[in-house]
Amino acid sequence: MLNETKTGQKLVILMGIGITALVVGTFAYYILANPTIELFDMISIPIILIIILTSSYIIYDRAKNIKKGLPAQDERLKIAGYKAGYYGFIAAIWSAVGSNMLSIILFDEELRGGLVTAAVVLISGITFMLAYYYFSRKGE
């Protein structure tokens, strides 16, 4: 049972490394294929960086624990993940409404659909990441 769990955890880590490598590869190919970078592309860069940095940290942290014979994730971190997911969800809803509203107030112009999507992913991603970090370090 314990070995099965460890195998599963190692598989998750390998999948994480594979997905991160694919994201980095796709990103590099996209940048190299487009000599001129537009505003929309500029916004997508932090999103990709967030995905890469977060996944790299999670993979490193889990691998470090598995190496020591400890579980990659325990009940406290699962709860931290659920709480962070809740805050990420709230941030996604508010950013979907707020980003467009802010654009109208500041620039008197509605945001393009793609930019709203980018704002939602970026803000909810950052919120999730920060909330997860906070709850995993806070204890309760």
Add this chain to the structure above:
Amino acid sequence: MKTRIKELRARYDMTQEDLARNVGARRETIVFLEKGKYNPSLKLAHDIAKALNTKIDELFIFEE
């Protein structure tokens, strides 16, 4: 909530990492438990009590 985890762990010459490995938790979780900053699930409390050869109600001290 106070716990006697640290005291019992020292009695059995067990490190936080040893206890964490025994009960299938991360070391940080044991740190938070010892500081009284985390309320464990009944299963984790039972596993820790078992690992330290004691009972749950002797391990965790609840204060009103």
